[in-house]
Amino acid sequence: xxxxxxxxxxxxxxxxxxxxxxxGERFSGEDIIASIALMHERSNxxxxxxxxxxxxxxxxxxxxxxVFYDDVEAKIRxxxxxxxxxxxxxxxxIPTTKVSAITxxxxxxxxxxxxxxxxxxxxxLNEEEFTARCVIKINTYFDGAFIFSSGKNMGAFKGVGYxxxxxxxxxxxxxxxxxxxxxGRFPTNTPGWWxxxxxxxxxxxxxxxxxxxxxxxxxxxYVEMYGYKCNLQTDTEAITYLFDLLNRKHHMPxxxxxxxxxxxxxxxxxxxxxxxxxxxxxxxxVYASALIxxxxxxxxxxxxxxxxxxxxxxxxxLVAAEKGEMLYVASEESAIRVVCQNPDKVWTPKGGExxxxxxxxxxxx
Amino acid sequence: MSxxxxxxxxxxxxxxDRCIQCEVCVRQCANEVHTYDEEDNKVYADETNCxxxxxxxxxxxxxxxxxKKHSLEFRENANWTASAMNEIYKQAQTGxxxxxxxxxxxxxxxxxxxMLLNASQVTNPSIDPLREPMxxxxxxxxxxxxxxxxxxxxxxxxxxPQIELSTPILFSAMSFGSISKNAHASLARAARETxxxxxxxxxxxxxxxxxxxxxxxxxxxSGRFGVHKEYLNAGAAIEIKIGQGAKPGIGGHLPGEKxxxxxxxxxxxxxxxxxxxxxxxxxxxxxxxxxxxxxxxKEATDYKKPVFVKIAAVxxxxxxxxxxxxxxxxxxxxxxxxxxxxxxxxxxxxNVGIPIELALAAVDQRLREEGIRNxxxxxxxxxxxxxxxxxxxxxxxxxxxxxxxxxxxxMGCHMCQKCYTGKCNWGIATQREDLVKRLNPEIVSTRLAxxxxxxxxxxxxMLGGMGINAIDSLRGNRLMLRGIGLSEKELEILGINHAxx
Numbered sequence: 001x002x003x004x005x006x007x008x009x010x011x012x013x014x015x016x017x018x019x020x021x022x023x024g025e026r027f028s029g030e031d032i033i034a035s036i037a038l039m040h041e042r043s044n045x046x047x048x049x050x051x052x053x054x055x056x057x058x059x060x061x062x063x064x065x066x067v068f069y070d071d072v073e074a075k076i077r078x079x080x081x082x083x084x085x086x087x088x089x090x091x092x093x094i095p096t097t098k099v100s101a102i103t104x105x106x107x108x109x110x111x112x113x114x115x116x117x118x119x120x121x122x123x124x125l126n127e128e129e130f131t132a133r134c135v136i137k138i139n140t141y142f143d144g145a146f147i148f149s150s151g152k153n154m155g156a157f158k159g160v161g162y163x164x165x166x167x168x169x170x171x172x173x174x175x176x177x178x179x180x181x182x183x184g185r186f187p188t189n190t191p192g193w194w195x196x197x198x199x200x201x202x203x204x205x206x207x208x209x210x211x212x213x214x215x216x217x218x219x220x221x222y223v224e225m226y227g228y229k230c231n232l233q234t235d236t237e238a239i240t241y242l243f244d245l246l247n248r249k250h251h252m253p254x255x256x257x258x259x260x261x262x263x264x265x266x267x268x269x270x271x272x273x274x275x276x277x278x279x280x281x282x283x284x285x286v287y288a289s290a291l292i293x294x295x296x297x298x299x300x301x302x303x304x305x306x307x308x309x310x311x312x313x314x315x316x317x318l319v320a321a322e323k324g325e326m327l328y329v330a331s332e333e334s335a336i337r338v339v340c341q342n343p344d345k346v347w348t349p350k351g352g353e354x355x356x357x358x359x360x361x362x363x364x365x
Numbered sequence: 366m367s368x369x370x371x372x373x374x375x376x377x378x379x380x381x382d383r384c385i386q387c388e389v390c391v392r393q394c395a396n397e398v399h400t401y402d403e404e405d406n407k408v409y410a411d412e413t414n415c416x417x418x419x420x421x422x423x424x425x426x427x428x429x430x431x432x433k434k435h436s437l438e439f440r441e442n443a444n445w446t447a448s449a450m451n452e453i454y455k456q457a458q459t460g461x462x463x464x465x466x467x468x469x470x471x472x473x474x475x476x477x478x479x480m481l482l483n484a485s486q487v488t489n490p491s492i493d494p495l496r497e498p499m500x501x502x503x504x505x506x507x508x509x510x511x512x513x514x515x516x517x518x519x520x521x522x523x524x525x526p527q528i529e530l531s532t533p534i535l536f537s538a539m540s541f542g543s544i545s546k547n548a549h550a551s552l553a554r555a556a557r558e559t560x561x562x563x564x565x566x567x568x569x570x571x572x573x574x575x576x577x578x579x580x581x582x583x584x585x586x587s588g589r590f591g592v593h594k595e596y597l598n599a600g601a602a603i604e605i606k607i608g609q610g611a612k613p614g615i616g617g618h619l620p621g622e623k624x625x626x627x628x629x630x631x632x633x634x635x636x637x638x639x640x641x642x643x644x645x646x647x648x649x650x651x652x653x654x655x656x657x658x659x660x661x662x663k664e665a666t667d668y669k670k671p672v673f674v675k676i677a678a679v680x681x682x683x684x685x686x687x688x689x690x691x692x693x694x695x696x697x698x699x700x701x702x703x704x705x706x707x708x709x710x711x712x713x714x715x716n717v718g719i720p721i722e723l724a725l726a727a728v729d730q731r732l733r734e735e736g737i738r739n740x741x742x743x744x745x746x747x748x749x750x751x752x753x754x755x756x757x758x759x760x761x762x763x764x765x766x767x768x769x770x771x772x773x774x775x776m777g778c779h780m781c782q783k784c785y786t787g788k789c790n791w792g793i794a795t796q797r798e799d800l801v802k803r804l805n806p807e808i809v810s811t812r813l814a815x816x817x818x819x820x821x822x823x824x825x826x827m828l829g830g831m832g833i834n835a836i837d838s839l840r841g842n843r844l845m846l847r848g849i850g851l852s853e854k855e856l857e858i859l860g861i862n863h864a865x866x
Contacts (some may be wrong), residue, residue: 031433089657092669096547129707164538168545211489212488212489212832213489214485214489214831214833214838214840214842215833215834215837215838215839215842216844217841217842217844217845218837218838218839218840218842221733221841221842221843222841225735225736225738226736226737250511250512250513251513252511252512252514253514253518256514256518263835265498265500266498266500266502267498277521279520281504282522282524283512284504284837285504285506285508285524285527286508286509286511286512286522286739287512288504288837288840289739289837289840289841291835291837292838293832293833293834293837293838294485294489294832294833294838295489295490295832308803312834313497313498314493314832315489315490360698
């Protein structure tokens with residue numbers, strides 16, 4: 001039997017796309033599906049997925065869990081745990097429709113929850129950390145249960161199949177978000193486990209990623225020192241945890257996080273002004289093991305926007321475009337033009353140079 | 366006195382047709398193997414003293430000489446081998462401890478040779494070091510858990526002292542006394558030329574070498590020879606030597622014959638007196654004492670120098686290393702049982718300590734489990750023989766490696782393992798003036814620098830092949846390693862998969 005993600009490390013190539021409205025105006029999933037569908041040839045039908053921000057305004061203060069269950073027993077065990085630790089405001093099946101290309105789907109459930117007060121006090125953690133730990137716990141110790149989305153007012157939708165089929169399966173044309181990201185996967189060795197598809201998420205973070213990082217085990221062993229468990233053995237998971245550690249736990253601004261993950265070359269650091277060089281040198285010294293090496297392009301979604309980034313010598317394609325309040329990033333320019341024919345500006349970000357799109361002040365969450 | 370049962374180990378073969386009786390071999394051999402007989406106009410050899418150092422072979426202008434293993438064989442016996450018997454003859458003769466030089470030569474498994482490296486194919490590209498930057502810079506020193514900034518983006522973290530190396534290779538501790546002044550000078554110059562560090566060993570630092578301070582690690586060992594405030598501040602870092610891979614648990618002994626005028630001045634001991642390093646530091650009887658010494662040294666150097674603590678790799682290395690990290694060391698150094706030495710009791714050299722590969726894997730893993738691996742740097746030694754060993758060490762989790770034996774081989778050492786006799790024909794492990802001057806620091810420092818450059822080139826090739834362009838991304842990246850012919854237990858300790866998995 002083929003081993004699934006988590007039992008073995010599975011590399012994969014891919015297509016990625018992201019669309020955002022900086023004013024916070026929401027739009028349906030049709031464009032993102034059209035964009036990722038254009039890059040059909042970059043995936044092989046073994047994984048597709050989407051992340052959508054701003055889709056649950058009526059529950060915006062609650063953590064929205066999206067969960068895959070292999071069977072009813074797994075669901076009973078996980079719900080028992082959830083009931084002990086959280087107040088569940090609402091729960092139910094995530095609506096899906098029949099698509100001929102999508103088969104063998106697991107049970108897919110959604111919960112809107114908040115940590116139980118006494119549990120939170122007992123744990124001496126804040127809401128986010130408490131929830132993150134519970135998610136990691138379920139994903140590590142509960143066989144047959146996998147939480148694939150756990151942020152507020154956002155959600156991931158993914159599975160095994162081409163991304164456009166996955167989008168149809170989850171009926172994403174019926175959701176409205178101010179930020180959509182998408183992923184089409186080309187794994188080289190997978191039995192087709194739904195949890196293995198992208199995006200990978202933790203709390204509000206979602207990552208879609210193209211590439212195979214060669215620093216994986218160095219990155220994994222580094223983040224695992226700080227309480228993370230890389231259960232899936234995928235690059236995306238490790239990158240998500242790096243963002244979470246640096247930004248949420250070490251309070252590092254995203255512009256600085258980028259300088260760690262796609263660190264400038266030593267030869268370029270030496271050309272900087274002394275104060276800046278000192279700062280960059282300290283970052284590289286302390287966070288040497290957080291440097292992501294090898295080819296990658298990623299789109300990181302978070303509650304206030306998105307960030308797209310290439311590895312520092314640009315071994316993967318990534319194109320960005322703007323039109324009015326809309327910001328687009330994708331593996332190929334054509335995937336942008338198919339939904340935005342005449343952008344105001346199109347550019348190719350350099351290796352290590354991020355494209356950061358933030359919600360305008362009034363639109364911020 | 367009874368009959369000496371020991372027979373020569375080697376045979377000197379002289380091609381009489383080629384020999385021109387020039388007597389170069391006579392003058393070159395400090396062991397006095399060759400003698401010239403005027404009456405016969407012939408050069409003879411008493412091979413009892415031959416150590417097979419190749420000096421005469423390489424110096425002979427007519428290539429008349431070769432050295433062979435002696436054909437005088439004992440009856441075959443897998444248990445009572447020739448060396449087992451010869452050692453008994455020696456001890457029966459002298460009543461003494463057997464001495465040896467260099468590292469453990471026994472056929473124990475060499476784990477470097479049981480690990481294979483990865484390379485990129487299709488799914489991610491390999492990187493060509495001739496076309497793309499390939500970074501081998503390493504920064505050693507204690508690291509804070511995180512870097513913090515104020516609201517204006519200014520860094521608020523104060524970085525402890527760090528050392529920058531252009532490549533993850535340093536020269537191991539070898540004292541002035543155990544090796545010659547010219548050998549020391551060669552190491553110092555090569556370190557400066559290649560952007561790395563050499564280590565004084567426990568013999569103090571000759572004033573002439575203070576100019577190499579930025580590339581010097583000054584060592585503080587149990588004998589405290591040559592240690593004073595100026596010395597501590599002379600280098601880029603200080604190393605407390607607790608133990609050494611070649612002789613864990615025991616001290617050192619530099620015989621009085623080697624303590625000439627300069628060694629005496631550098632070590633701050635009387636000329637001709639034996640320099641004895643006790644087995645333990647007499648002010649360190651536990652981990653809390655080590656902490657006090659670390660901080661005394663930091664106080665003495667105004668917290669500007671990182672303090673390394675070097676131990677021999679022994680059974681309980683992970684717990685010890687964890688203690689050292691928590692005692693405040695900036696860098697932990699571990700020396701494996703194959704590490705070299707100028708002199709060690711043979712039984713200790715050959716039987717005490719564990720392989721560095723296993724100790725490194727276990728210590729790196731333990732420090733990670735405790736969440737403190739990123740706070741200290743980890744250096745390993747004993748023995749790293751080539752650039753592939755370096756790459757494998759870094760992939761297992763080392764920040765950098767020390768090379769000692771490889772460095773002396775680059776200087777001309779032929780591994781005759783007789784360093785303790787003081788008669789090194791290559792001018793390395795000797796204080797005899799006529800022998801020392803055979804080693805020209807100008808030439809030999811170039812050989813050392815060449816070695817470092819060659820290995821660095823090879824490291825870059827292997828990194829590029831793995832799709833990595835900074836050594837940082839190799840550190841602890843054990844997925845880049847696969848075991849070959851290893852048991853489940855060995856794989857578990859090394860934290861790697863088997864080839865084919």
